[in-house]
Amino acid sequence: xxxxxxxxxxxxxxxxxxxxxxxxxxxxxxxxxxxxxxxxxxxxxxxxxxxxxxxxxxxxxxxxxxxxxxxxxxxxxxxxxxxxxxxxxxxxxxxxxxxxxxxxxxxxxxxxxxxxxxxxxxxxxxxxxxxxxxxxxxxxxxxxxxxxxxxxxxxxxxxxxxxxxxxxxxxxxxxxxxxxxxxxxxxxxxxxxxxxxxxxxxxxxxxxxxxxxxxxxxxxxxxxxxxxxxxxxxxxxxxxxxxxxxxxxxxxxxxxxxxxxxxxxxxxxxxxxxxxxxxxxxxxxxxxxxxxxxxxxxxxxxxxxxxxxxxxxxxxxxxxxxxxxxxxxxxxxxxxxxxxxxxxxxxxxxxxxxxxxxxxxxxxxxxxxxxxxxxxxxxxxxxxxxxxxxxxxxxxxxxxxxxxxxxxxxxxxxxxxxxxxxxxxxxxxxxxxxxxxxxxxxxxxxxxxxxxxxxxxxxxxx
Numbered sequence: 001x002x003x004x005x006x007x008x009x010x011x012x013x014x015x016x017x018x019x020x021x022x023x024x025x026x027x028x029x030x031x032x033x034x035x036x037x038x039x040x041x042x043x044x045x046x047x048x049x050x051x052x053x054x055x056x057x058x059x060x061x062x063x064x065x066x067x068x069x070x071x072x073x074x075x076x077x078x079x080x081x082x083x084x085x086x087x088x089x090x091x092x093x094x095x096x097x098x099x100x101x102x103x104x105x106x107x108x109x110x111x112x113x114x115x116x117x118x119x120x121x122x123x124x125x126x127x128x129x130x131x132x133x134x135x136x137x138x139x140x141x142x143x144x145x146x147x148x149x150x151x152x153x154x155x156x157x158x159x160x161x162x163x164x165x166x167x168x169x170x171x172x173x174x175x176x177x178x179x180x181x182x183x184x185x186x187x188x189x190x191x192x193x194x195x196x197x198x199x200x201x202x203x204x205x206x207x208x209x210x211x212x213x214x215x216x217x218x219x220x221x222x223x224x225x226x227x228x229x230x231x232x233x234x235x236x237x238x239x240x241x242x243x244x245x246x247x248x249x250x251x252x253x254x255x256x257x258x259x260x261x262x263x264x265x266x267x268x269x270x271x272x273x274x275x276x277x278x279x280x281x282x283x284x285x286x287x288x289x290x291x292x293x294x295x296x297x298x299x300x301x302x303x304x305x306x307x308x309x310x311x312x313x314x315x316x317x318x319x320x321x322x323x324x325x326x327x328x329x330x331x332x333x334x335x336x337x338x339x340x341x342x343x344x345x346x347x348x349x350x351x352x353x354x355x356x357x358x359x360x361x362x363x364x365x366x367x368x369x370x371x372x373x374x375x376x377x378x379x380x381x382x383x384x385x386x387x388x389x390x391x392x393x394x395x396x397x398x399x400x401x402x403x404x405x406x407x408x409x410x411x412x413x414x415x416x417x418x419x420x421x422x423x424x425x426x427x428x429x430x431x432x433x434x435x436x437x438x439x440x441x442x443x444x445x446x447x448x449x450x451x452x453x454x455x456x457x458x459x460x461x462x
Contacts, residue, residue, distance in 0.1 A: 007044070007257045010179065010204065012269040014261065015048040017379065020269065037267075041112035041214050043258045046267035052390070057210060058113050061106075068103040072096050091237050098228045098241030105227055109214050141186050141212060143350060146229045148189030149219050149246040151353050158347040159363075160193045162309055163277070166341050166367035167199070178274025181206060181299070183263045184281040188216035190309075191277075192248060195256050200275070202255040206266070213258050215246065222251035231355035239354040264292070264380040266299060273299050280310035282328070288321055289314075289328060291377040293335035298377075300370045306337060309365045325364060332366070336374040340366035409435065413448060423449070 005023065012018040013030035021028040021037070028037040028044060037046050040054065047053035075096040079089060147155055167176065177200040182191040185205035195203040207213055218225055225246040234240045261267045263278075264287050276296050285292055296306050314322040323331070325342075332340055343365045351358030394400075412433075416426045427441035436444065 006202065006255070007204070007259075010181075010269055010272045011044070011046065011267055012272075014046060014265040014267040018270055040210070040260065041217065043213055043217060043260055044267075046259060046261040047208075048262065048265045054113070061110050061113055061210070065103055065106060068099055068106070072099045072103070075099065087237060091240055094238070094241050098230070098243070101243075102228045106211070109218075110210060112214075113210060141209065143229070143232070143352070145187045145212065145215055145227065145246065146244050146352065147350060148187040149215070149225075149248060150229070150244045152189075152351075155348050155351065156189050156193060158345075159190055159279070159309065160197065162343060162345060162347070162363055162365040163190070163194060163307060164197070164199070165343050166307060166365050168341065168367075177201070177305070179272070180204070180275040180277060181266075181268060181273055182277045182279065183266065184279065185213075185216075186279075187212045188220065188258070190279050192216075192220055192252055192256070194277070195252060196250070200255075202257075204257045204259055204268075206259040206261045206263070208260060208262060210260070213260065217258055219246055219248045220252040220256065222248070229352065229354060231352050231357070233356035235354055235356055242354050262380075264295070266295070268299055270298050271301050273304060274301055275305045275307060276300060277307045277309070279308075282308055282310070283312055283314045287377075287380060289323055290331045290335065293332055293337075294374050294377045295380075297336045297370055297374050302370060304370045306332075306368045306370070307366070308368075310363055311361060312364050328364075329366070332368050336370055336372045337368035338371050340368035342366045413445065 008021060008023045008028065011021050011028060013021060013033060013035065015035050016030060016033040019030050019032040021030055023029075026039060028046070029035070030037075035050065037044060037050050038054075039045065045054060075092050078084075079092050079096065084092070146152070177194065179202045180194065180200040181204040182188075182194070183206055185191045185207045186209070188205045188207075191203055191205035194200055205213075205216065215225060215227070226243055227246060229242045229244045231239055231242070259267070263281065263285060276299055278296070282289060282292065287295075293306075300306065312323070312325055312328065316322055329340055329342065344362060345365070346360050346362050349359050349361035413426065413430075416429055421429075423442060423445050426445050427438045430436055430441040430445070431438040435441070
């Protein structure tokens, strides 16, 4: 149920260029394009195409749960198949039990996504390459949950200190950030700390990941959760899976809102915000920084403030877009901001007490005041309409024709596997079909089968 109408004052349609929205008890609706934006787990689902994005996340989550089930089955097979050292058996048993419990907890937490209605098999998801992006997937920032709400007090305080440092001295004792949005808020600890410190009058924490926001929703409301941590480099046998207790120092104060949305199509009204905070974000968004900076400008009121915090590790195929700190500052000024106030500091990053993996990160923090409006960037369009809406004919692109041929060859080679043919036998068939010579086919098939075998070892539960 929509409980605070003041959030609606900030929202605008991300689909039809910022139209103000109407609200009822269960959804926001755009009067112009008639798109309805539902509440998912009591959090507004504000993507430009809410139905397709919800369907995509539903498939991602279903696939993730199936992968956990396969991992558990594989661990069970390893426990049953071999005579194991006692310590190794204990470790595998610990992992299997933790994976089973983790899957159960995720099913409960993610129930608003309605994953239970899906029937696709694990193999179908693999064939259709259901996307779990390596950089922005369901579990990409799962470790941050434990940092935010369990063991990371030192890191959380260091992050908050960087933000407050660039704010400088203020004549007002509190509320100097005004109406604030944290874009890419993740598990929301920074947004929570800024709001609890009194720096913001009204806080909106926005992210696209249901796992992170559902956990944040419960924790900031004062609930205690238990979730397993799976450290990257466990310090000891018992650290391979650690049941952690997640909680906040206290229930969040009023005027704190959670929001699902895309930072490149933010569902927020132009000129509605006093402050925009972008933590660990500017170097990972797909949009060029210059356009993204103009997008931030559009959200801010005159004199509003943009606060950036995090690393500068741009990684883009176009090397011209892998900006230096100097270029970032110049582009920020070019996007209608005064010269930013900059701070750099070394702070701990993801130093779990249960992991040998952790580091010190040199973070780049700036605060920049909006001085004037700039030409707004074009509406971000990451995918063509024939993919997003599914209502237009799929074009026969040259790359699709090439992939179709590759898929046919793939299927043909797989059809030759009958438990009787050798690689030499399969090479003879390819030569007979005039696909390649036998001399070419033998190493090609061997390489193909090696990759298939490696994939099966990683993905299969058997």
